[in-house]
Amino acid sequence: MLRTGLAMARGRWSGFAGAFTALCLGVALMSMTALVHASASPRVPDRYAGTGVLVRTPVAEQGEGFFLEDRPWSPEAVTALTARLRGIPGVTAAVADRSFYAQAVVAGRPVPGDLRGHGWSSVALAPYGPVEGRPPARDGEVVLDRALGISPGSPVTLLTAAGPEPYTVTGTLAAPGFHVTDAAAARFSGGVRVIGLVTGAGADLARVEGMAREIVGDGGEVLAGDARAALEPRADERVRWIGTQVLTGMAAVSGFVSVFVVASTFAFGVVQRRREFGLLRLVGATPRQVRRMVYGEALAVGAAAAAAGAALGIVLAPVFGGLLVEAGFEPPGFSVRIEAWPPVAAFGTGLGVALLAVWSASRRAGRVRPLEALREAEADRRPMTRARWISGAAFTLLGTGCAAATAGAGADAIVNYSLYAAMALILGLTLLAPAIVPPVVRVLSRPLLRTRGATGMLVREEMLAAVRRTSSTAAPVLVTVGFAVLVTGMTQTTAGAFALGRTTAVGAEAVVVPDGTPGLSDAAVTAAGGVSLLPTTVYGEGGPPLEAAGITPEALARSAGRLKVLEGSLAAGRDGGNGRDPAGNADRTGRDRESTARGGGDSGAGGSGDGGVVVARWLADERGWRAGRTVSLAFEDGRTETLAVAAVVADSPAPLLLPRGTVRAHDPSALTREVLLDGPVRGEVPGGRVLGAEAYARNAGDEEDRLVWVFTLILVGMAVGYTGLAVANTMVMATAGRAADFRVLRLSGATSRQVIGMVSAESAAVTGLGTALGMAVAFPALLGMRSGLSEQIGAAAALVVPWPVVLVVVGGCLALAVGAAVLPALAAVRRAR
Structure with missing residues (x-):
């Protein structure tokens, strides 16, 4: 067989x-x-492709979707490691690779591209070729990418975390990024995470790798060959x-x-x-x-x-x-x-x-x-089996329960519950379709009985007599419309709700955001005025890296009304930082910051004796931190400080809030994401622009929302394409099997046009039936999700359904269904003449 x-x-x-x-x-x-x-x-990154053996800091496990940098070595560890690695036979240099934010300003606008600066010694790690001009020899000199079109000897302005700074171009390379003296790179950058071993001609790389592993031990990881791609x-x-x-x-x-x-x-x-x-x-x-x-x-x-x-x-x-x-x-x-x-x-x-x-x-x-x-007889007998009744009822009840649970779900579970509800309802209604179709058809098709001629009556009776055929042709439309409405509506409703939440949370008249730059420099923050956070990454005793932010006393006082204190007091956290300048460090020289980072006594740094740490509840529970106790945190420069926990709050803008001066002292390359304003800006903001609160709320998620929307359209397009095939295929098979019916109609006196009209009307009716059931599947899940989002953001979120996309989907289903039914019907009618 x-x-x-x-x-x-x-x-x-x-x-x-x-x-x-x-x-x-x-x-x-x-x-x-x-x-x-x-x-x-x-x-393997291009900038490391010229080095056969590299050493990096130990890698910490991070959760799904987190991409924070690993903990750098301390300055003392870097000095000791490079000295020992330099002594390996065949190694001519052990280069501590440093990176920091740098961006050229040409014609008054920041130039996009590779926005990283490095020390000149890092050039030896990549096969960039010869430099046109000479290397940088002192502060204020830079070698940059030849593609920028700036010749040696020309002046150029570089944006750094401190602000715009004038430089002289001493040379150009066929390489991205900006290269300054090693001393300048050490001031601008945080800690060192990679050390490259430059080897001489004929060096035994396998021996170099083995000796490097013995020297590094548990203090890092040695990478060679294809393993360098881990960088x-x-x-x-x-x-x-x-x-x-x-x-x-x-x-x-x-x-x-x-x-x-x-x-x-x-x-x-x-x-x-x-x-x-x-x-x-x-x-x-x-x-x-x-x-x-x-x-x-x-x-x-x-x-x-x-x-x-x-x-x-x-x-x-x-x-x-x-x-x-x-x-x-x-x-x-x-x-x-x-x-x-x-x-x-x-x-x-x-x-x-x-x-x-x-x-x-x-x-x-x-x-x-x-x-x-x-x-x-062609009429269906017992279209619903016992197993179909049980399965359909179970999936429908499960979908209804998930839709109801969505309203009270947490932030992480809202989308999942909505998807589960829709999937269960789609399966449930598809299985129960032979039982649901007859009563729905009887109600929706009553207007057809009042139309002239017998076409309406024939359409109604055909759909009721062939329940399985009607269910089979309506099911793909149900899936298509239900999926399209749910996914597009979920994406747009979520984006709109989060934008509304951002508008509510801003609590400011205007916001300064980056304009052509990845963030705002200290000069931009000072020029803008207002309050802001300075994001950074810190490293506790064990566990993955932690997101943190530096905050000034003014910003902490302004946020006090929205921070629910569970333990301790926010007053302790307001003792540190610098209250005179929004950037928190404008009165400090580079020497002062360096001294503070080493543990000096500048009160603006908010160290263990000058300021406190505000911790989000989930992090305090995870690490066992309580108000009043001290915690040891390593910073972006590799140095460690012991700070006191001032307060534990229910939620906060970052898991850890630190004195802004402390963050700047340890992370010279950190950039501010936005500045909240209650009035006009103080002056020109380099690399920034001013937005109203509502415009900021829409703009804040632009890139992420764009990627999500593109992803959504890809999935919807695929689903529509596939289920369109199912619609067309089912219609072709159903119509091709009705040649005898068409022959009877022709012998009864119906014209070819009337037969084709009946087929078209029946296809349109089936498409309408599938669309109605698809809407019935999607909207309970969307309404439940809207309720949950409203509770989450503390405001009434709007249900947003992109009707143009939905209408295109429904119109496509209708065109496919009618076309796929009419073409074989025409052939059958011609043969019946």
């Missing part, structure tokens, strides 16, 4: 066209995304992580919808072929043989579709990789490598999907009785 199934698939290829197309596209997407994912591995910048790592989410979502959607389309195709085919299966049973075929025949059909379709899809994925992968780079889901320089295993794995997965999807249909085919071969 397996061979019979293969022959049947060849003879009935038109009935399997939809399943073939869906599976082919699904395997193509799996092959393409697998190739892109396999190619999205880290690569990929955190920003590129984050972009790759986002790209992985996109690829995973695409693969999941393609797999799920492929199963749905193939399963629905074979299930509907079994319903239409009951007489055929009954005839096989009548001539002696056993239920097992019938099941094997259906599996043979699926095997033939699956093998051909999977092979075609795997080949198509190889062709599309490089194009798709380029699109991901343009959209911001992969880092610049990413390219796709063609390997054998992704298309082979996609082929096997596609074949497995085909056989899995046909399991239920094969069992139904095996249960067809021999007397079905003699049955003449």
Whole structure:
């Protein structure tokens, strides 16, 4: 019977066209995304490509989606390590690599690109080639990228964390970034995380690597060869992580919808072929043989579709990789490598999907009785089985419960509960469709009874008589519309709610934000006035890195009304910092800050005796910190301070709030994200612009919201494309099997136009039915999510549904349904003449 199934698939290829197309596209997407994912591995950064052996600081485990820098070595450890590593035979230099924020200003505007400055000695770690001009020899001199078009001897303004500073270009390199003297880099940067070992000609790299491991021990990690790719910048790592989410979502959607389309195709085919299966049973075929025949059909379709899809994925992968780079889901320089295993794995997965999807249909085919071969009536008998009733009711109740739970869910669970509710309701209503369709059709189709002619009555009765056919054709529309409304509405409602929350939380007339820069310098903060936070990263005793922020006494006093104190007092946290300047350090010279970082007694630094630490409750519970006790924190420069916990609060802008002077003393390259204003700015803000509170709320999430919206449209487009195939395929199969009905109508006096009109009206009615059920699935989940978001942000969030996108989806379903039904109907009507 397996061979019979293969022959049947060849003879009935038109009935399997939809399943073939869906599976082919699904395997193509799996092959393409697998190739892109396999190619999205880290690569050795260009600036380290000229060094065979590198040493980095120990790596700390971080949670999913966190990309904070690892703890740097202390200055004393760097000095000791470089001295010992320099003594390895064959090593000519041990270079402590330092990085800091630097950005050129040309024609009054910051220039985008690589915004990192380095010490001149770091040039030895990369194969950049000769310098045109000379290296920097003193403060105020810089070697920069030749691509900027600035010749040696020319003046240039560099933005640093302190503000704009004048420099003289002494040379240019065919390399990104800015290179200053090592002494200047040490002042501008934080701690050292990478030491590069420059080796002489003929040096034994394996021996150098081994000796470096003995010297470093547990105090770091030695990297050589391809392992150097672990030094990929955190920003590129984050972009790759986002790209992985996109690829995973695409693969999941393609797999799920492929199963749905193939399963629905074979299930509907079994319903239409009951007489055929009954005839096989009548001539002696056993239920097992019938099941094997259906599996043979699926095997033939699956093998051909999977092979075609795997080949198509190889062709599309490089194009798709380029699109991901343009959209911001992969880092610049990413390219796709063609390997054998992704298309082979996609082929096997596609074949497995085909056989899995046909399991239920094969069992139904095996249960067809021999007397079905003699049955003449087409009306459905008992379209709902007991298992379908139980499963449908269970999924519907589960979806309703999840929708209700969304209203009171926490911030992290709102989206998950909404998705679970929609998925459960889609499955539940799809399973219960044969029971739901008749009463819904009777209610919605009553206006058709009052139309002129018999078309309305025929449409109504056809839908009621063939419940399974109506349910099968409405189900893909239900899935398409429900998914589109839910995902797009969820994305837009969440973005709008968070924007409203930001507007409420700002509590200021205006906000100064970066303009062409990654953040605001101290000069910009001072010019703006207002209050702000200075973000940084700190490292506790064990555990992952922690996000922290420096805050001035004024900013802490202003936030006191929104910080619910659970332990201690915010007054202790206001003792440190510098109250005279918004930047918290304008009265300090570089020598003063250096002294403070070493543990000096500048009261503005807010050290262990001058200021306190404000800790968020979740972090205090996690680390066991309580108000009044002291904690040891390592900072961005590698130095450690002991600070007192002033207060534990329910929530705060950052897990740790520190005196701003302390943060600046230990993190010379930190940049401020925004400054809140209650009045006009004090002066010109270099690298910044002023926004109103509402404009800031919309602007604050622009890039992230853009990536999420692009991701949403990709998923919706894929789902619509797949379910569009299901709509078209089901309509073609349903209409092609009604040739006898059309012949009866023609013999009864109906014109060809009337028959085609009836088919078109029935297709439109089925699309409307699926759309109504899809809306019924999506809106409970969206309303529950809106309620939860409103409670979270403390304001009434609006339900935002992008109706233009939804109308395009519904219009596409309608066009596909009508077109797929009318074309075979025309052919059938012509044959009936």
